[in-house]
Amino acid sequence: MTVPASIPSRARSRGPESDAALARQLSVLLPGATVLPGGERAEAYARDESGLPAYPPEAVVLARSAQDVQAVLRFSREQRIPVVPRGAGSGKSGGALAERGGIVLSLEKMNRIVEISRADMVCVVEPGVVLETLQNAVEAEGLFYPPDPNSQQWCSLGGNLAHNAGGPRALKYGVTRDWVLGCEAVLPTGELLRCGHRSWKGVAGYDVTQLLIGSEGTLAIITKATLKLIPLPPRVETLLAFFPDEDVTAAAVQRIFAEGLLPRACELFDGATMRAVGPRAPFRFPEGVGGALIVEFDGHGDGVAEELAAAGEACTRAGALDVVAAQDAAQRRKIWETRRMTSVALKDLRPHKISEDVAVPRGKLVDLIRAVRAIGQRHGIETACYGHAGDGNLHVNLLFGSPEEQARGHESVAEVIGATLRLGGTITGEHGVGLAKRDFLAGEQSQELIALQRRLKAAFDPEGLLNPGKIFPDPEGG
Ligand code: MLT
Ligand code: ZN
Numbered sequence: 001m002t003v004p005a006s007i008p009s010r011a012r013s014r015g016p017e018s019d020a021a022l023a024r025q026l027s028v029l030l031p032g033a034t035v036l037p038g039g040e041r042a043e044a045y046a047r048d049e050s051g052l053p054a055y056p057p058e059a060v061v062l063a064r065s066a067q068d069v070q071a072v073l074r075f076s077r078e079q080r081i082p083v084v085p086r087g088a089g090s091g092k093s094g095g096a097l098a099e100r101g102g103i104v105l106s107l108e109k110m111n112r113i114v115e116i117s118r119a120d121m122v123c124v125v126e127p128g129v130v131l132e133t134l135q136n137a138v139e140a141e142g143l144f145y146p147p148d149p150n151s152q153q154w155c156s157l158g159g160n161l162a163h164n165a166g167g168p169r170a171l172k173y174g175v176t177r178d179w180v181l182g183c184e185a186v187l188p189t190g191e192l193l194r195c196g197h198r199s200w201k202g203v204a205g206y207d208v209t210q211l212l213i214g215s216e217g218t219l220a221i222i223t224k225a226t227l228k229l230i231p232l233p234p235r236v237e238t239l240l241a242f243f244p245d246e247d248v249t250a251a252a253v254q255r256i257f258a259e260g261l262l263p264r265a266c267e268l269f270d271g272a273t274m275r276a277v278g279p280r281a282p283f284r285f286p287e288g289v290g291g292a293l294i295v296e297f298d299g300h301g302d303g304v305a306e307e308l309a310a311a312g313e314a315c316t317r318a319g320a321l322d323v324v325a326a327q328d329a330a331q332r333r334k335i336w337e338t339r340r341m342t343s344v345a346l347k348d349l350r351p352h353k354i355s356e357d358v359a360v361p362r363g364k365l366v367d368l369i370r371a372v373r374a375i376g377q378r379h380g381i382e383t384a385c386y387g388h389a390g391d392g393n394l395h396v397n398l399l400f401g402s403p404e405e406q407a408r409g410h411e412s413v414a415e416v417i418g419a420t421l422r423l424g425g426t427i428t429g430e431h432g433v434g435l436a437k438r439d440f441l442a443g444e445q446s447q448e449l450i451a452l453q454r455r456l457k458a459a460f461d462p463e464g465l466l467n468p469g470k471i472f473p474d475p476e477g478g
Pocket of ligand 2: 150166388430
């Protein structure tokens with residue numbers, strides 16, 4: 001098998017006329033489908049939540065079915081035009097950006113919950129289903145789909161599958177891949193593939209389903225997925241613990257686990273994050289606070305409250321200034337509202353912030369926080385860390401007020417990543433590599449491992465036309 005040496009560059013020049021001609025061809029191919037030519041009407045498809053520059057597509061197609069996806073991928077192959085699959089555009093690594101032009105294939109209209117089966121404890125969904133819509137639908141049946149990325153109100157399952165999304169509850173329940181039993185997907189050749197199973201167990205052959213999960217839309221386009229569901233835990237208990245500084249906060253995480261506890265979420269705010277969210281939070285933070293943890297448990301019966309009390313005591317022993325438990329669902333919601341506004345609050349403060357999602361082994365959390373502080377001080381850059389401390393996954397934010405400052409900040413980003421890797425961590429704990437982190441992949445993975453992944457890519461996509469330029473370091477590598 002030959003590995004494509006480079007992404008085919010479009011023979012045709014770009015411009016309003018060629019974009020309009022491409023849109024016309026696609027409209028003929030898919031009568032009745034929504035097709036937008038590049039330019040103003042396609043503007044919303046040129047960006048995502050990564051903060052990367054806009055990459056205007058040449059055309060946008062809103063697929064209605066797996067057959068539409070097949071038709072577009074066959075056309076892409078015949079015409080040698082790249083195709084970039086896209087969900088809701090909530091991605092933070094540029095995975096849905098048409099960096100090399102071509103067609104953006106949106107799955108937003110394929111948004112049916114095909115089935116929720118209580119007997120099998122599974123659901124079958126199309127990729128355009130919004131995560132929160134699915135969560136509400138299964139919870140109405142007394143069932144639970146735990147993955148909860150911060151964008152859950154608007155991100156779609158296709159993007160979650162492509163990026164193997166996770167959120168606070170990943171600590172106890174794992175990430176998206178832990179909930180996927182099988183899927184239907186279209187290969188870049190246009191073939192329709194069904195892989196995996198509906199039973200909770202199944203070990204036949206290579207696990208192609210799992211290979212697709214987290215492949216960032218570079219191997220195939222998922223058109224349907226079978227997801228595992230569990231009973232909705234009847235009891236949830238949440239606390240908020242306040243600490244004098246971030247080092248003490250991070251150290252408290254260890255104390256909680258040392259008690260033999262496994263919360264479903266353990267989220268950290270450092271001092272800078274507290275200062276940013278404080279004025280917007282629906283409750284007042286105590287004086288002198290320089291860090292906080294949200295700790296949450298779920299399950300059955302009084303044991304859940306006992307676990308919460310034990311976690312609260314661990315926080316107090318670790319140096320907490322105050323520990324408060326949510327008294328009801330409304331208070332719990334307020335705590336999570338505060339957590340979910342962190343990224344926006346920091347962005348309002350410093351519009352050109354760069355946000356990373358590195359992860360380290362849990363035992364290295366304090367070291368990571370110290371390393372970030374030292375990097376910030378060395379470069380004269382304000383930093384803020386928050387996020388999924390329980391699983392060592394921190395959103396390290398480098399805060400800039402202007403684009404010029406941001407340009408200088410790239411050195412600090414490289415240093416944060418270098419420190420993470422020295423601590424045994426990973427460049428991305430949940431947002432994916434996409435475009436944003438492809439230049440760092442070789443710092444984490446060996447040449448042999450990257451070469452193997454390129455060979456896999458070539459097996460699925462010999463022409464290198466599906467979501468080219470994502471994940472791999474060499475911009476010519478596809
Ligand atoms: C979060 O956990 O808040 C998100 O993954 C990070 C972000 O929105 O920057
Ligand atoms: Zn996160």
